[in-house]
Amino acid sequence: MIELVPQLPLALRAPPDQRLSRYVGAPAGLLESLQALAVGSAAAGLYLHGAHATGKTHLLLASCAEAEAAGVQAAYLTLRGLHGRVRAAVDGLERAELVAVDDVDAIAGSRDDEVALFDLHNRLHDAGRGVLYAADAAPDALPLVLPDLRSRLAQCARWALPVLDDAGRAELLRQRAAARGLDLDEAALDWLLRRCSRDLGSLTAIFERLDRASLAAQRRLTVPFLRQVLEADQG
Known part of the structure:
Protein backbone atom coordinates (compact mmCIF):
# COMPACT_ATOMS: atom_id res chain seq x y z
CA MET A 1 0.00 0.00 0.00
CA LEU A 161 -24.73 3.63 4.68
CA PRO A 162 -27.36 3.00 7.35
CA VAL A 163 -27.09 3.68 11.06
CA LEU A 164 -27.06 0.34 12.88
CA ASP A 165 -30.06 -0.57 15.00
CA ASP A 166 -29.72 -2.42 18.31
CA ALA A 167 -29.65 -5.81 16.57
CA GLY A 168 -26.85 -4.64 14.30
CA ARG A 169 -24.84 -3.22 17.19
CA ALA A 170 -25.21 -6.51 19.05
CA GLU A 171 -24.04 -8.48 16.03
CA LEU A 172 -21.03 -6.19 15.64
CA LEU A 173 -19.96 -6.85 19.23
CA ARG A 174 -20.53 -10.59 18.85
CA GLN A 175 -18.26 -10.60 15.81
CA ARG A 176 -15.56 -8.61 17.59
CA ALA A 177 -15.67 -10.93 20.58
CA ALA A 178 -15.64 -14.10 18.49
CA ALA A 179 -12.71 -12.88 16.38
CA ARG A 180 -10.66 -12.40 19.54
CA GLY A 181 -11.71 -15.59 21.25
CA LEU A 182 -13.61 -13.73 23.96
CA ASP A 183 -16.53 -15.28 25.80
CA LEU A 184 -19.25 -12.59 25.73
CA ASP A 185 -22.49 -14.00 27.09
CA GLU A 186 -25.87 -12.60 26.08
CA ALA A 187 -26.59 -11.11 29.49
CA ALA A 188 -23.34 -9.13 29.36
CA LEU A 189 -24.08 -8.05 25.79
CA ASP A 190 -27.55 -6.80 26.72
CA TRP A 191 -26.17 -4.99 29.77
CA LEU A 192 -23.49 -3.29 27.69
CA LEU A 193 -25.88 -2.14 24.97
CA ARG A 194 -28.37 -0.72 27.49
CA ARG A 195 -25.78 1.35 29.33
CA CYS A 196 -23.40 2.52 26.63
CA SER A 197 -23.60 5.13 23.90
CA ARG A 198 -25.29 4.14 20.64
CA ASP A 199 -22.40 5.80 18.80
CA LEU A 200 -20.36 3.01 17.21
CA GLY A 201 -17.07 4.82 17.74
CA SER A 202 -17.71 5.08 21.49
CA LEU A 203 -19.03 1.52 21.66
CA THR A 204 -15.97 0.16 19.87
CA ALA A 205 -13.64 2.09 22.18
CA ILE A 206 -15.41 0.63 25.22
CA PHE A 207 -15.10 -2.87 23.76
CA GLU A 208 -11.37 -2.36 23.22
CA ARG A 209 -11.06 -1.32 26.88
CA LEU A 210 -12.95 -4.43 27.98
CA ASP A 211 -10.83 -6.64 25.72
CA ARG A 212 -7.62 -5.38 27.34
CA ALA A 213 -9.06 -5.68 30.84
CA SER A 214 -10.29 -9.23 30.19
CA LEU A 215 -6.88 -10.28 28.90
CA ALA A 216 -5.06 -8.71 31.84
CA ALA A 217 -7.37 -10.22 34.46
CA GLN A 218 -7.96 -13.51 32.63
CA ARG A 219 -11.69 -13.00 33.18
CA ARG A 220 -14.73 -13.69 31.05
CA LEU A 221 -16.88 -10.77 29.92
CA THR A 222 -19.69 -11.16 32.43
CA VAL A 223 -22.00 -8.49 33.82
CA PRO A 224 -20.10 -8.23 37.16
CA PHE A 225 -16.79 -7.88 35.31
CA LEU A 226 -18.18 -5.27 32.91
CA ARG A 227 -19.59 -3.30 35.83
CA GLN A 228 -16.27 -3.49 37.67
CA VAL A 229 -14.23 -2.25 34.69
CA LEU A 230 -16.57 0.52 33.58
CA GLU A 231 -17.24 1.81 37.09
CA ALA A 232 -13.49 1.91 37.71
CA ASP A 233 -13.05 4.01 34.56
CA GLN A 234 -15.75 6.45 35.73
CA GLY A 235 -14.31 6.70 39.22
Missing part, protein backbone atom coordinates in the same frame (compact mmCIF):
# COMPACT_ATOMS: atom_id res chain seq x y z
CA ILE A 2 1.32 3.46 -0.84
CA GLU A 3 2.31 5.18 2.39
CA LEU A 4 0.85 8.60 3.13
CA VAL A 5 1.51 11.28 5.72
CA PRO A 6 1.40 10.34 8.52
CA GLN A 7 3.04 7.15 7.33
CA LEU A 8 1.56 4.08 8.93
CA PRO A 9 2.00 0.42 8.03
CA LEU A 10 -0.96 -1.55 6.73
CA ALA A 11 -1.13 -3.51 9.96
CA LEU A 12 -1.92 -0.31 11.85
CA ARG A 13 -4.19 1.30 9.28
CA ALA A 14 -6.24 -1.80 8.56
CA PRO A 15 -6.30 -4.08 11.61
CA PRO A 16 -7.98 -7.49 11.38
CA ASP A 17 -11.34 -6.09 12.51
CA GLN A 18 -11.43 -3.82 9.46
CA ARG A 19 -12.29 -6.26 6.70
CA LEU A 20 -15.24 -6.29 4.33
CA SER A 21 -16.52 -9.51 5.88
CA ARG A 22 -16.67 -7.82 9.30
CA TYR A 23 -18.96 -4.99 8.19
CA VAL A 24 -22.44 -5.34 9.66
CA GLY A 25 -25.62 -4.07 8.00
CA ALA A 26 -24.29 -3.45 4.49
CA PRO A 27 -26.89 -2.64 1.80
CA ALA A 28 -27.41 -5.54 -0.59
CA GLY A 29 -24.64 -5.63 -3.20
CA LEU A 30 -22.33 -3.11 -1.56
CA LEU A 31 -19.67 -5.51 -0.30
CA GLU A 32 -19.58 -7.29 -3.66
CA SER A 33 -19.12 -3.96 -5.43
CA LEU A 34 -16.29 -2.98 -3.11
CA GLN A 35 -14.64 -6.37 -3.57
CA ALA A 36 -14.79 -6.02 -7.35
CA LEU A 37 -13.34 -2.52 -7.20
CA ALA A 38 -10.58 -3.63 -4.82
CA VAL A 39 -9.32 -6.45 -7.03
CA GLY A 40 -9.48 -4.38 -10.21
CA SER A 41 -12.34 -6.20 -11.90
CA ALA A 42 -14.48 -3.06 -11.85
CA ALA A 43 -12.34 -0.01 -12.67
CA ALA A 44 -14.77 2.71 -11.74
CA GLY A 45 -15.67 5.09 -8.95
CA LEU A 46 -17.71 4.40 -5.81
CA TYR A 47 -18.95 7.00 -3.36
CA LEU A 48 -20.04 6.08 0.17
CA HIS A 49 -21.98 8.49 2.35
CA GLY A 50 -23.56 8.26 5.75
CA ALA A 51 -23.76 9.79 9.19
CA HIS A 52 -20.93 9.71 11.70
CA ALA A 53 -19.95 6.19 12.83
CA THR A 54 -21.68 4.33 9.99
CA GLY A 55 -18.45 2.59 9.06
CA LYS A 56 -17.20 4.64 6.11
CA THR A 57 -13.55 4.52 7.16
CA HIS A 58 -13.90 0.83 7.97
CA LEU A 59 -15.03 0.10 4.41
CA LEU A 60 -12.29 2.20 2.82
CA LEU A 61 -9.54 0.56 4.84
CA ALA A 62 -11.10 -2.86 4.32
CA SER A 63 -11.17 -2.29 0.56
CA CYS A 64 -7.51 -1.31 0.60
CA ALA A 65 -6.72 -4.46 2.59
CA GLU A 66 -8.63 -6.58 0.05
CA ALA A 67 -6.69 -4.94 -2.76
CA GLU A 68 -3.33 -5.56 -1.10
CA ALA A 69 -4.23 -9.21 -0.47
CA ALA A 70 -4.94 -9.56 -4.20
CA GLY A 71 -1.64 -7.94 -5.19
CA VAL A 72 -3.28 -4.65 -6.14
CA GLN A 73 -1.46 -1.49 -5.00
CA ALA A 74 -3.78 0.69 -2.95
CA ALA A 75 -3.57 4.06 -1.23
CA TYR A 76 -5.74 5.49 1.54
CA LEU A 77 -5.94 9.21 2.24
CA THR A 78 -8.11 11.15 4.66
CA LEU A 79 -8.71 14.78 3.74
CA ARG A 80 -9.45 15.73 7.34
CA GLY A 81 -6.81 18.14 8.54
CA LEU A 82 -5.51 18.81 5.03
CA HIS A 83 -7.21 22.16 4.41
CA GLY A 84 -5.04 24.06 1.93
CA ARG A 85 -2.67 21.12 1.45
CA VAL A 86 -4.61 18.65 -0.68
CA ARG A 87 -2.61 19.18 -3.87
CA ALA A 88 0.63 18.21 -2.16
CA ALA A 89 -1.04 15.25 -0.43
CA VAL A 90 -2.47 13.73 -3.62
CA ASP A 91 0.62 14.20 -5.75
CA GLY A 92 1.55 10.87 -7.32
CA LEU A 93 -1.45 8.93 -6.02
CA GLU A 94 -2.41 7.98 -9.57
CA ARG A 95 0.40 5.41 -9.35
CA ALA A 96 -1.86 3.33 -7.13
CA GLU A 97 -4.35 1.00 -8.74
CA LEU A 98 -6.95 1.81 -6.08
CA VAL A 99 -7.22 5.13 -4.25
CA ALA A 100 -9.53 5.51 -1.26
CA VAL A 101 -10.26 9.14 -0.33
CA ASP A 102 -11.93 9.63 3.05
CA ASP A 103 -13.66 12.70 4.55
CA VAL A 104 -14.36 14.51 1.27
CA ASP A 105 -16.67 16.83 3.22
CA ALA A 106 -13.64 18.16 5.15
CA ILE A 107 -12.43 20.23 2.18
CA ALA A 108 -15.82 21.35 0.85
CA GLY A 109 -15.76 25.11 0.31
CA SER A 110 -11.99 25.34 -0.21
CA ARG A 111 -11.68 25.97 -3.92
CA ASP A 112 -7.98 25.16 -4.22
CA ASP A 113 -8.45 21.85 -2.42
CA GLU A 114 -11.49 21.00 -4.51
CA VAL A 115 -9.56 21.71 -7.71
CA ALA A 116 -6.76 19.43 -6.49
CA LEU A 117 -9.23 16.62 -5.84
CA PHE A 118 -10.90 17.21 -9.20
CA ASP A 119 -7.53 16.96 -10.95
CA LEU A 120 -6.72 13.73 -9.08
CA HIS A 121 -10.05 12.25 -10.09
CA ASN A 122 -9.36 13.03 -13.74
CA ARG A 123 -5.87 11.54 -13.58
CA LEU A 124 -7.22 8.36 -12.01
CA HIS A 125 -9.98 8.14 -14.58
CA ASP A 126 -7.60 8.66 -17.48
CA ALA A 127 -5.27 5.97 -16.09
CA GLY A 128 -8.13 3.49 -15.62
CA ARG A 129 -7.64 3.39 -11.84
CA GLY A 130 -10.25 2.61 -9.23
CA VAL A 131 -11.30 5.34 -6.83
CA LEU A 132 -13.39 5.12 -3.68
CA TYR A 133 -14.74 8.17 -1.87
CA ALA A 134 -16.42 8.63 1.50
CA ALA A 135 -18.19 11.64 2.97
CA ASP A 136 -20.91 12.51 5.45
CA ALA A 137 -23.35 13.43 2.68
CA ALA A 138 -24.10 12.76 -0.97
CA PRO A 139 -22.34 15.00 -3.55
CA ASP A 140 -25.43 17.15 -4.11
CA ALA A 141 -25.66 17.85 -0.37
CA LEU A 142 -22.03 18.91 0.12
CA PRO A 143 -21.25 22.66 0.16
CA LEU A 144 -18.83 22.33 -2.78
CA VAL A 145 -17.88 25.46 -4.71
CA LEU A 146 -16.55 23.64 -7.78
CA PRO A 147 -19.42 22.38 -9.97
CA ASP A 148 -17.08 20.15 -11.96
CA LEU A 149 -16.00 18.27 -8.83
CA ARG A 150 -19.62 17.80 -7.78
CA SER A 151 -20.35 16.44 -11.25
CA ARG A 152 -17.46 13.95 -11.10
CA LEU A 153 -18.45 12.71 -7.66
CA ALA A 154 -22.08 12.40 -8.70
CA GLN A 155 -21.04 10.16 -11.59
CA CYS A 156 -19.72 7.56 -9.14
CA ALA A 157 -21.91 4.69 -8.02
CA ARG A 158 -23.34 6.03 -4.76
CA TRP A 159 -24.15 4.01 -1.67
CA ALA A 160 -25.88 5.31 1.46
Whole structure:
Protein backbone atom coordinates (compact mmCIF):
# COMPACT_ATOMS: atom_id res chain seq x y z
CA MET A 1 0.00 0.00 0.00
CA ILE A 2 1.32 3.46 -0.84
CA GLU A 3 2.31 5.18 2.39
CA LEU A 4 0.85 8.60 3.13
CA VAL A 5 1.51 11.28 5.72
CA PRO A 6 1.40 10.34 8.52
CA GLN A 7 3.04 7.15 7.33
CA LEU A 8 1.56 4.08 8.93
CA PRO A 9 2.00 0.42 8.03
CA LEU A 10 -0.96 -1.55 6.73
CA ALA A 11 -1.13 -3.51 9.96
CA LEU A 12 -1.92 -0.31 11.85
CA ARG A 13 -4.19 1.30 9.28
CA ALA A 14 -6.24 -1.80 8.56
CA PRO A 15 -6.30 -4.08 11.61
CA PRO A 16 -7.98 -7.49 11.38
CA ASP A 17 -11.34 -6.09 12.51
CA GLN A 18 -11.43 -3.82 9.46
CA ARG A 19 -12.29 -6.26 6.70
CA LEU A 20 -15.24 -6.29 4.33
CA SER A 21 -16.52 -9.51 5.88
CA ARG A 22 -16.67 -7.82 9.30
CA TYR A 23 -18.96 -4.99 8.19
CA VAL A 24 -22.44 -5.34 9.66
CA GLY A 25 -25.62 -4.07 8.00
CA ALA A 26 -24.29 -3.45 4.49
CA PRO A 27 -26.89 -2.64 1.80
CA ALA A 28 -27.41 -5.54 -0.59
CA GLY A 29 -24.64 -5.63 -3.20
CA LEU A 30 -22.33 -3.11 -1.56
CA LEU A 31 -19.67 -5.51 -0.30
CA GLU A 32 -19.58 -7.29 -3.66
CA SER A 33 -19.12 -3.96 -5.43
CA LEU A 34 -16.29 -2.98 -3.11
CA GLN A 35 -14.64 -6.37 -3.57
CA ALA A 36 -14.79 -6.02 -7.35
CA LEU A 37 -13.34 -2.52 -7.20
CA ALA A 38 -10.58 -3.63 -4.82
CA VAL A 39 -9.32 -6.45 -7.03
CA GLY A 40 -9.48 -4.38 -10.21
CA SER A 41 -12.34 -6.20 -11.90
CA ALA A 42 -14.48 -3.06 -11.85
CA ALA A 43 -12.34 -0.01 -12.67
CA ALA A 44 -14.77 2.71 -11.74
CA GLY A 45 -15.67 5.09 -8.95
CA LEU A 46 -17.71 4.40 -5.81
CA TYR A 47 -18.95 7.00 -3.36
CA LEU A 48 -20.04 6.08 0.17
CA HIS A 49 -21.98 8.49 2.35
CA GLY A 50 -23.56 8.26 5.75
CA ALA A 51 -23.76 9.79 9.19
CA HIS A 52 -20.93 9.71 11.70
CA ALA A 53 -19.95 6.19 12.83
CA THR A 54 -21.68 4.33 9.99
CA GLY A 55 -18.45 2.59 9.06
CA LYS A 56 -17.20 4.64 6.11
CA THR A 57 -13.55 4.52 7.16
CA HIS A 58 -13.90 0.83 7.97
CA LEU A 59 -15.03 0.10 4.41
CA LEU A 60 -12.29 2.20 2.82
CA LEU A 61 -9.54 0.56 4.84
CA ALA A 62 -11.10 -2.86 4.32
CA SER A 63 -11.17 -2.29 0.56
CA CYS A 64 -7.51 -1.31 0.60
CA ALA A 65 -6.72 -4.46 2.59
CA GLU A 66 -8.63 -6.58 0.05
CA ALA A 67 -6.69 -4.94 -2.76
CA GLU A 68 -3.33 -5.56 -1.10
CA ALA A 69 -4.23 -9.21 -0.47
CA ALA A 70 -4.94 -9.56 -4.20
CA GLY A 71 -1.64 -7.94 -5.19
CA VAL A 72 -3.28 -4.65 -6.14
CA GLN A 73 -1.46 -1.49 -5.00
CA ALA A 74 -3.78 0.69 -2.95
CA ALA A 75 -3.57 4.06 -1.23
CA TYR A 76 -5.74 5.49 1.54
CA LEU A 77 -5.94 9.21 2.24
CA THR A 78 -8.11 11.15 4.66
CA LEU A 79 -8.71 14.78 3.74
CA ARG A 80 -9.45 15.73 7.34
CA GLY A 81 -6.81 18.14 8.54
CA LEU A 82 -5.51 18.81 5.03
CA HIS A 83 -7.21 22.16 4.41
CA GLY A 84 -5.04 24.06 1.93
CA ARG A 85 -2.67 21.12 1.45
CA VAL A 86 -4.61 18.65 -0.68
CA ARG A 87 -2.61 19.18 -3.87
CA ALA A 88 0.63 18.21 -2.16
CA ALA A 89 -1.04 15.25 -0.43
CA VAL A 90 -2.47 13.73 -3.62
CA ASP A 91 0.62 14.20 -5.75
CA GLY A 92 1.55 10.87 -7.32
CA LEU A 93 -1.45 8.93 -6.02
CA GLU A 94 -2.41 7.98 -9.57
CA ARG A 95 0.40 5.41 -9.35
CA ALA A 96 -1.86 3.33 -7.13
CA GLU A 97 -4.35 1.00 -8.74
CA LEU A 98 -6.95 1.81 -6.08
CA VAL A 99 -7.22 5.13 -4.25
CA ALA A 100 -9.53 5.51 -1.26
CA VAL A 101 -10.26 9.14 -0.33
CA ASP A 102 -11.93 9.63 3.05
CA ASP A 103 -13.66 12.70 4.55
CA VAL A 104 -14.36 14.51 1.27
CA ASP A 105 -16.67 16.83 3.22
CA ALA A 106 -13.64 18.16 5.15
CA ILE A 107 -12.43 20.23 2.18
CA ALA A 108 -15.82 21.35 0.85
CA GLY A 109 -15.76 25.11 0.31
CA SER A 110 -11.99 25.34 -0.21
CA ARG A 111 -11.68 25.97 -3.92
CA ASP A 112 -7.98 25.16 -4.22
CA ASP A 113 -8.45 21.85 -2.42
CA GLU A 114 -11.49 21.00 -4.51
CA VAL A 115 -9.56 21.71 -7.71
CA ALA A 116 -6.76 19.43 -6.49
CA LEU A 117 -9.23 16.62 -5.84
CA PHE A 118 -10.90 17.21 -9.20
CA ASP A 119 -7.53 16.96 -10.95
CA LEU A 120 -6.72 13.73 -9.08
CA HIS A 121 -10.05 12.25 -10.09
CA ASN A 122 -9.36 13.03 -13.74
CA ARG A 123 -5.87 11.54 -13.58
CA LEU A 124 -7.22 8.36 -12.01
CA HIS A 125 -9.98 8.14 -14.58
CA ASP A 126 -7.60 8.66 -17.48
CA ALA A 127 -5.27 5.97 -16.09
CA GLY A 128 -8.13 3.49 -15.62
CA ARG A 129 -7.64 3.39 -11.84
CA GLY A 130 -10.25 2.61 -9.23
CA VAL A 131 -11.30 5.34 -6.83
CA LEU A 132 -13.39 5.12 -3.68
CA TYR A 133 -14.74 8.17 -1.87
CA ALA A 134 -16.42 8.63 1.50
CA ALA A 135 -18.19 11.64 2.97
CA ASP A 136 -20.91 12.51 5.45
CA ALA A 137 -23.35 13.43 2.68
CA ALA A 138 -24.10 12.76 -0.97
CA PRO A 139 -22.34 15.00 -3.55
CA ASP A 140 -25.43 17.15 -4.11
CA ALA A 141 -25.66 17.85 -0.37
CA LEU A 142 -22.03 18.91 0.12
CA PRO A 143 -21.25 22.66 0.16
CA LEU A 144 -18.83 22.33 -2.78
CA VAL A 145 -17.88 25.46 -4.71
CA LEU A 146 -16.55 23.64 -7.78
CA PRO A 147 -19.42 22.38 -9.97
CA ASP A 148 -17.08 20.15 -11.96
CA LEU A 149 -16.00 18.27 -8.83
CA ARG A 150 -19.62 17.80 -7.78
CA SER A 151 -20.35 16.44 -11.25
CA ARG A 152 -17.46 13.95 -11.10
CA LEU A 153 -18.45 12.71 -7.66
CA ALA A 154 -22.08 12.40 -8.70
CA GLN A 155 -21.04 10.16 -11.59
CA CYS A 156 -19.72 7.56 -9.14
CA ALA A 157 -21.91 4.69 -8.02
CA ARG A 158 -23.34 6.03 -4.76
CA TRP A 159 -24.15 4.01 -1.67
CA ALA A 160 -25.88 5.31 1.46
CA LEU A 161 -24.73 3.63 4.68
CA PRO A 162 -27.36 3.00 7.35
CA VAL A 163 -27.09 3.68 11.06
CA LEU A 164 -27.06 0.34 12.88
CA ASP A 165 -30.06 -0.57 15.00
CA ASP A 166 -29.72 -2.42 18.31
CA ALA A 167 -29.65 -5.81 16.57
CA GLY A 168 -26.85 -4.64 14.30
CA ARG A 169 -24.84 -3.22 17.19
CA ALA A 170 -25.21 -6.51 19.05
CA GLU A 171 -24.04 -8.48 16.03
CA LEU A 172 -21.03 -6.19 15.64
CA LEU A 173 -19.96 -6.85 19.23
CA ARG A 174 -20.53 -10.59 18.85
CA GLN A 175 -18.26 -10.60 15.81
CA ARG A 176 -15.56 -8.61 17.59
CA ALA A 177 -15.67 -10.93 20.58
CA ALA A 178 -15.64 -14.10 18.49
CA ALA A 179 -12.71 -12.88 16.38
CA ARG A 180 -10.66 -12.40 19.54
CA GLY A 181 -11.71 -15.59 21.25
CA LEU A 182 -13.61 -13.73 23.96
CA ASP A 183 -16.53 -15.28 25.80
CA LEU A 184 -19.25 -12.59 25.73
CA ASP A 185 -22.49 -14.00 27.09
CA GLU A 186 -25.87 -12.60 26.08
CA ALA A 187 -26.59 -11.11 29.49
CA ALA A 188 -23.34 -9.13 29.36
CA LEU A 189 -24.08 -8.05 25.79
CA ASP A 190 -27.55 -6.80 26.72
CA TRP A 191 -26.17 -4.99 29.77
CA LEU A 192 -23.49 -3.29 27.69
CA LEU A 193 -25.88 -2.14 24.97
CA ARG A 194 -28.37 -0.72 27.49
CA ARG A 195 -25.78 1.35 29.33
CA CYS A 196 -23.40 2.52 26.63
CA SER A 197 -23.60 5.13 23.90
CA ARG A 198 -25.29 4.14 20.64
CA ASP A 199 -22.40 5.80 18.80
CA LEU A 200 -20.36 3.01 17.21
CA GLY A 201 -17.07 4.82 17.74
CA SER A 202 -17.71 5.08 21.49
CA LEU A 203 -19.03 1.52 21.66
CA THR A 204 -15.97 0.16 19.87
CA ALA A 205 -13.64 2.09 22.18
CA ILE A 206 -15.41 0.63 25.22
CA PHE A 207 -15.10 -2.87 23.76
CA GLU A 208 -11.37 -2.36 23.22
CA ARG A 209 -11.06 -1.32 26.88
CA LEU A 210 -12.95 -4.43 27.98
CA ASP A 211 -10.83 -6.64 25.72
CA ARG A 212 -7.62 -5.38 27.34
CA ALA A 213 -9.06 -5.68 30.84
CA SER A 214 -10.29 -9.23 30.19
CA LEU A 215 -6.88 -10.28 28.90
CA ALA A 216 -5.06 -8.71 31.84
CA ALA A 217 -7.37 -10.22 34.46
CA GLN A 218 -7.96 -13.51 32.63
CA ARG A 219 -11.69 -13.00 33.18
CA ARG A 220 -14.73 -13.69 31.05
CA LEU A 221 -16.88 -10.77 29.92
CA THR A 222 -19.69 -11.16 32.43
CA VAL A 223 -22.00 -8.49 33.82
CA PRO A 224 -20.10 -8.23 37.16
CA PHE A 225 -16.79 -7.88 35.31
CA LEU A 226 -18.18 -5.27 32.91
CA ARG A 227 -19.59 -3.30 35.83
CA GLN A 228 -16.27 -3.49 37.67
CA VAL A 229 -14.23 -2.25 34.69
CA LEU A 230 -16.57 0.52 33.58
CA GLU A 231 -17.24 1.81 37.09
CA ALA A 232 -13.49 1.91 37.71
CA ASP A 233 -13.05 4.01 34.56
CA GLN A 234 -15.75 6.45 35.73
CA GLY A 235 -14.31 6.70 39.22
